Amino acid sequence: MTEIIDGNAVASAIRAELSEAIETLADAGHRPGLATVLMGDDPASQTYVNMKQRDCEEVGIEGTHVDVAGDAPAEELFETIDDLNDDPDVHGYLVQAPVPDHIDYQQVIRRIDPAKDVDGFHPENVGRLVAGDARFRPCTPHGVQKLLEATDVSLEGADVTIVGRSDIVGKPLANLLIQKADDGNATVTVCHSRTENLAAKTRSADVVVAAVGVPELIDGSMIGEDAVVIDVGVNRVDADTEKGYELVGDVDFESTKENARAITPVPGGVGPMTRAMLLYNTVKAASIQTGVDVELP
Numbered sequence: 388m389t390e391i392i393d394g395n396a397v398a399s400a401i402r403a404e405l406s407e408a409i410e411t412l413a414d415a416g417h418r419p420g421l422a423t424v425l426m427g428d429d430p431a432s433q434t435y436v437n438m439k440q441r442d443c444e445e446v447g448i449e450g451t452h453v454d455v456a457g458d459a460p461a462e463e464l465f466e467t468i469d470d471l472n473d474d475p476d477v478h479g480y481l482v483q484a485p486v487p488d489h490i491d492y493q494q495v496i497r498r499i500d501p502a503k504d505v506d507g508f509h510p511e512n513v514g515r516l517v518a519g520d521a522r523f524r525p526c527t528p529h530g531v532q533k534l535l536e537a538t539d540v541s542l543e544g545a546d547v548t549i550v551g552r553s554d555i556v557g558k559p560l561a562n563l564l565i566q567k568a569d570d571g572n573a574t575v576t577v578c579h580s581r582t583e584n585l586a587a588k589t590r591s592a593d594v595v596v597a598a599v600g601v602p603e604l605i606d607g608s609m610i611g612e613d614a615v616v617i618d619v620g621v622n623r624v625d626a627d628t629e630k631g632y633e634l635v636g637d638v639d640f641e642s643t644k645e646n647a648r649a650i651t652p653v654p655g656g657v658g659p660m661t662r663a664m665l666l667y668n669t670v671k672a673a674s675i676q677t678g679v680d681v682e683l684p
């Protein structure tokens with residue numbers, strides 16, 4: 388029987404452990420603080436930052452939010468970043484992407500103090516991850532690693548095919564899974580839009596991770612017998628629902644679940660893990676900055 392990997396359950400266990408670490412920090416006088424910055428009023432981004440703030444409240448992290456007008460000059464955003472870099476009560480923060488067109492996102496990332504970069508996107512943190520000394524693992528790849536751990540799949544020597552090479556998912560995940568480490572040691576193939584014969588590369592894999600942004604690109608015929616399938620994709624497609632759309636992954640769930648040994652649903656798979664791992668990075672940042680040791684899940 389195919390295992391449906393319950394991301395909500397794994398995330399909630401992680402959050403429970405984080406709550407304990409948060410109380411240890413708070414008892415020592417250092418309640419972890421996470422700030423979100425939103426430039427402009429993109430509705431999807433607003434939803435994401437609201438969810439992040441709600442998550443903070445639920446686990447006992449002090450959440451703060453800063454809005455910057457969408458037409459403000461870059462300098463105004465940089466001043467906000469500099470203030471957050473200097474604020475000892477903010478242990479981690481992020482600038483919600485996408486930023487307006489007149490802002491250079493790479494310049495934004497480089498301005499963030501790498502010690503507070505809980506998204507893990509600053510070049511210093513990317514370099515540390517590649518070198519096998521990660522400070523903050525980017526939230527989605529880290530969440531995928533935790534789901535694989537919960538699924539009890541042995542990565543040692545396993546063939547993993549990742550479809551997608553973005554800076555936030557595919558590339559960091561590939562780098563994590565090839566590390567000489569218990570949660571690494573895989574043989575990783577990274578596919579993208581120029582890959583030829585994608586199906587052969589997914590079919591031969593023990594683990595397939597889809598992070599593409601194309602609804603149901605991967606179907607059951609592209610998955611080998613007994614493979615583990617992690618679907619990172621979140622795509623809105625028109626549907627006869629109250630909202631007029633539904634969310635589907637990059638994997639065709641119904642046909643894939645026939646072959647797969649285990650599969651994540653969308654929603655309820657990777658999404659809750661990404662949110663949990665942002666809290667994890669915030670607690671880790673607070674622990675490093677305050678010198679208070681805590682046990683992380």
Ligand SMILES: NC(=O)c1ccc[n+]([C@@H]2O[C@H](COP(=O)([O-])OP(=O)(O)OC[C@H]3O[C@@H](n4cnc5c(N)ncnc54)[C@H](OP(=O)(O)O)[C@@H]3O)[C@@H](O)[C@H]2O)c1
Pocket residue numbers: 527550551552553554555556557578579580581582585598599600601604619620621622657658659661662
């Ligand atoms: N659940 C979560 O928490 C979470 C977090 C992050 C992202 N997501 C979702 O994950 C998906 C991917 O996000 P992303 O930010 O990584 O996307 P992205 O930056 O748009 O990257 C997509 C990748 O897929 C590749 N690709 C596109 N079409 C392809 C095709 N037909 N065959 C093979 N490869 C193809 C692209 O190749 P090229 O490089 O050649 O263009 C690119 O490497 C999206 O649905 C996003 O909403 C979910």
